[in-house]
Amino acid sequence: MRTVVAGDDPVRDAARRASTEREVVLATAAGGEVPVLLRSARLGRPPWVLLTLRDQAGTRRMEQELRRHERLAMLGRLSAGAAHEIRNPLAGIGTSAQVLLGRFEPRDERARFVRVILEEVGRLDRIVTSLLQYARPRVPELKPTLLAPCIERVLELAAEPVAHGHVRVEVEVAPRLGPVYIDPDLVTQVLLNVTLNALQAMPDSGTLRYEVRRVRRKAPARSAGRRAEDRAAGRRRPRGHDWIASQQVRVIDTGVGIPRHALARLFDPFFSTKPKGTGLGLAISQSIMQEHGGAIAVASREGRGTTVLLDFPMEKRHGQRRQPHADTGR
Numbered sequence: 037m038r039t040v041v042a043g044d045d046p047v048r049d050a051a052r053r054a055s056t057e058r059e060v061v062l063a064t065a066a067g068g069e070v071p072v073l074l075r076s077a078r079l080g081r082p083p084w085v086l087l088t089l090r091d092q093a094g095t096r097r098m099e100q101e102l103r104r105h106e107r108l109a110m111l112g113r114l115s116a117g118a119a120h121e122i123r124n125p126l127a128g129i130g131t132s133a134q135v136l137l138g139r140f141e142p143r144d145e146r147a148r149f150v151r152v153i154l155e156e157v158g159r160l161d162r163i164v165t166s167l168l169q170y171a172r173p174r175v176p177e178l179k180p181t182l183l184a185p186c187i188e189r190v191l192e193l194a195a196e197p198v199a200h201g202h203v204r205v206e207v208e209v210a211p212r213l214g215p216v217y218i219d220p221d222l223v224t225q226v227l228l229n230v231t232l233n234a235l236q237a238m239p240d241s242g243t244l245r246y247e248v249r250r251v252r253r254k255a256p257a258r259s260a261g262r263r264a265e266d267r268a269a270g271r272r273r274p275r276g277h278d279w280i281a282s283q284q285v286r287v288i289d290t291g292v293g294i295p296r297h298a299l300a301r302l303f304d305p306f307f308s309t310k311p312k313g314t315g316l317g318l319a320i321s322q323s324i325m326q327e328h329g330g331a332i333a334v335a336s337r338e339g340r341g342t343t344v345l346l347d348f349p350m351e352k353r354h355g356q357r358r359q360p361h362a363d364t365g366r
């Protein structure tokens with residue numbers, strides 16, 4: 037690796053001073069960049085220099101994640117306030133439009149415009165509901181639940197768009213899978229949102245496949261939630277807890293795929309690749325998965341389709357919140 041800071045010579049600079057500490061960016065042979073903390077100490081006579089390098093990429097990721105959570109927390113508070121301010125006058129508009137509609141004959145041109153008003157009021161009300169759901173996520177009520185029946189329920193709810201889009205559905209569930217501790221209503225909501233996204237990506241038929249299997253995944257670093265009682269992240273997990281057993285649901289479609297530039301922003305609230313999308317579906321789904329102590333990830337290639345991975349921890353849990361990590365005391 038070589039330094040990419042033009043004009044810098046950290047070795048020569050270290051030789052002139054007793055000790056130094058600075059951040060530099062190194063370039064890899066593959067063309068990537070790695071931020072490192074460079075420490076130096078001048079020792080002995082004749083002087084020689086001891087250099088140590090510490091990779092700062094993980095620290096940068098943690099700082100970015102913390103800033104992201106802070107932004108999302110603030111956005112949640114603003115959304116809740118805005119939603120309440122919008123909902124009251126929206127209800128008045130809807131009630132007035134209903135009264136007005138009753139004064140016109142069904143074939144009256146004016147009645148058609150009033151119906152458009154009512155449709156838009158309904159659409160705005162759904163957006164407000166999503167805002168409140170994102171801003172104030174419901175605490176999951178955990179109970180032992182099989183994931184396969186949740187998928188069956190979603191397919192019942194999505195039966196019409198599946199049939200209308202001529203979509204072939206496949207379900208494969210690994211044998212001898214026990215229950216996981218989840219809130220079945222919230223998890224069904226996540227699966228339904230992912231399913232509807234997949235169906236919208238296949239307007240001219242395709243295949244929608246669900247796979248449920250047992251996996252082991254790297255335990256994510258504990259991050260601060262959007263609830264006031266959630267503590268800050270950054271503490272180490274106890275030894276032996278780096279990998280956790282999970283049940284994973286894969287939702288695979290053969291649709292149009294997601295542009296590469298959009299993948300990094302999929303879970304940002306109000307970001308959508310669909311012209312009429314609110315941009316809250318995946319943000320809410322991510323929040324629900326985090327409340328379960330699980331994870332959601334998306335892999336996609338344009339023209340090839342999309343795979344959504346939903347991981348649910350298999351450890352036994354009770355009550356309404358996921359069990360605390362042993363290092364937090366919660």
